[in-house]
Amino acid sequence: MRVLRAIVAARCTEGIPALVVGGTLIWMAAAGVRSAASDDAPFYANTFGKLPSVAAMTDIGRALFFDASMSASAKVACATCHDPRHAFGPSNDSPVQRGGSDGRRFGLRAVPSLMYAQNIPPFTEHYFDDEGDDSVDQGPAGGRTWDGRAQSAHDQARLPLFSPFEMANASAAAVVTRVQRAGYAAQFRDTFGDTVFDDKALAFKAVLMALETFQQSPTEFYPYGSKYDAWLRHETSLSSDELRGLAAFNDPAKGNCARCHPSAMRKGVFPQFTDFGYAAIGAPRNLGLPANSDPSYYDLGLCGPLRTDLADKKEYCGLFRTPSLRNVATRRVFFHNGVLHRLEDVVRFYAERDSRPQKWYSRGANGATLKFDDLPMRYQGNVEPLAPLDRHAGDSPALSEADIKDIVAFLNTLTDGYEPRQAR
Ligand code: HEC
Ligand code: HEC
Structure with a gap:
């Protein structure tokens, strides 16, 4: 039922x-x-x-x-x-x-x-x-x-x-x-x-x-028909990697993902996997985006240029709305500028943005990593500083490779069209 x-x-x-x-x-x-x-x-x-x-x-x-x-x-x-x-x-x-x-x-x-x-x-x-x-x-x-x-x-x-x-x-x-x-x-x-x-x-x-x-x-548009929804309704069980992924997703000391992408039932309402809020995640600049062939073009989200009414609010530059993660595993482009193509890489980006920035951002003429290369320097202070995005270069990443795989397994349970009878 x-x-x-x-x-x-x-x-x-x-x-x-x-x-x-x-x-x-x-x-x-x-x-x-x-x-x-x-x-x-x-x-x-x-x-x-x-x-x-x-x-x-x-x-x-x-x-x-x-x-x-x-x-x-x-x-x-x-x-x-x-x-x-x-x-x-x-x-x-x-x-x-x-x-x-x-x-x-x-x-x-x-x-x-x-x-x-x-x-x-x-x-x-x-x-x-x-x-x-x-x-x-x-x-x-x-x-x-x-x-x-x-x-x-x-x-x-x-x-x-x-x-x-x-x-x-x-x-x-x-x-x-x-x-x-x-x-x-x-x-x-x-x-x-x-x-x-x-x-x-x-x-x-x-x-x-x-x-x-x-x-x-x-x-x-809103069937609430994923494996995770079935699990919330006690109609199926999650595998051990999916359960570990859920725990790492929620854990403030690991993914801390649920802070912005809430995963729990609230007052009988199924989780939306977004708090509808805005954050500057610091996604790398996407040189595959035709508009970015102009080096002076920056998509700054809330403060413009597509949105025009908040152009004066410099504290909003670089902020984008947190998307729901429901059905995210059906996508092959991630973030507002489509810079990443594999879900695993998105999770790895959260894990390593601050500990291994050289893996994610371009380099300047002197070979130094240009961290947050899709934001002009004056707005880089708007970038999200809290866990998991709170490490320093050379620290160990916020998530291990095993955590990353588990979180991806969990995110795969958010795809609609699951039939409880197929339970593994
Ligand atoms: C050429 C591709 C394209 C077409 C055609 C298109 N969209 Fe979109 N749609 C987008 C893009 C890109 C965005 C994000 C725009 C942005 O953030 O500025 C978007 C955003 C949206 C959103 C907002 C979703 C959200 O999460 O906020 C809705 C709703 C939407 N489109 C509905 C429609 C409808 C209805 C039509 C047909 C009348 C349509 N779209 C046609 C590309 C398209
Ligand atoms: C501070 C709030 C915040 C936290 C914490 C956070 N996210 Fe996000 N997430 C966002 C925002 C905002 C975006 C959109 C960023 C952009 O496009 O520039 C996003 C985008 C994503 C996307 C891409 C979705 C799409 O449709 O393109 C995935 C996947 C994702 N987050 C997973 C995670 C995971 C996994 C974690 C934990 C490791 C996490 N997020 C932690 C706010 C957050």
Whole structure:
């Protein structure tokens, strides 16, 4: 028997509370039927000719998500970059994917997984964790993308639809015209009302809402179906290497990973493997990233250049949002700049960043290691200093090779699609 897997999340989007219960969007602010989306109605207020059902919006959202004709090049769908066979992350080991009007322009960052993303709270600079000591300001947290600049899945969807590196649409009207020509146009009208296409702004809102609703579908986006979840539900056992890996992952004297990637059940809620907070891990510069061929280009995360509202907060330079580690073993690119390609190397980087920096960073003209080579010197003080990232050159690494292998074995238990009967 499956125990309750759904998460109950109360959201406050654009000031309007919308309640999501087990993937079902319940409008708190549903207003009467109005015809124009261009007025100031809150996003979740129903302004369609018909009250769309969650099931119908999920189906439309899925069709949109897989539809390459939604892009200017007619080559790039959301699913091209967010492949469902790879936890809605990238299917290849390229650090960035191509898009744009000709389908050939390179992006700037690694594609994140979209699974479990609906649990990310809206961005705030002052996060108070309601589970722990709620009087402690934990600093910036939440928001979509690596720098949290999008507040919700529908805000987020605007970015790829218009980004010159991604789907490169010139306008909302251009998106709507493409949808109108798609095979599912009739289904779209059935869902949102016969006249939905008469008002381009209204139809575009329907596109965003359908994409957002699809991304809340529990079976596809938050199944809680990994071996580790089965173990938490007492349906299976973990092998001895997986158990040792879990212990090293949690142990403050070893990995100390759970400090930022929490692994324990809290109040009956399955762990998300992220605290939604921001940290500067000091990932090495990726010379394979086309944007980095310009030596003066730095992706500084929270303080820019993609995010623009916090450019003055120098203490935020180099900080990126902690990703969930659920399904991380399905990836072949790691960190915001896709610099690492093997999970084992990511864990080894944490173990050796400070004890063996020469293994991870480039060298200057005089042969000296340029530690934190993806951050200008003036921001290097922002880099995370606590365990396991607290060693000095020449110290023994924070984790042994055996610990690293065990942690990787444990991280492999976080992949969805596990059947308890296959238990080893
Ligand atoms: C060309 C590749 C590409 C395409 C196409 C694309 N994305 Fe993305 N997506 C990305 C990248 C790269 C990021 C991270 C962006 C950043 O951090 O600035 C991202 C981030 C996201 C996020 C935020 C996830 C998180 O963890 O915060 C969501 C949600 C998302 N995309 C949904 C979509 C949807 C919906 C579509 C289609 C309308 C889409 N994406 C199309 C590459 C792509
Ligand atoms: C101080 C908080 C913090 C600690 C401690 C921490 N992480 Fe992370 N982790 C992050 C952040 C932030 C990122 C994203 C960094 C970036 O992209 O620049 C990240 C990224 C990762 C990634 C890459 C995920 C992806 O989708 O690219 C893996 C794997 C990972 N961490 C595993 C671990 C393990 C294993 C440990 C313990 C050895 C650990 N982390 C300790 C904050 C932390």
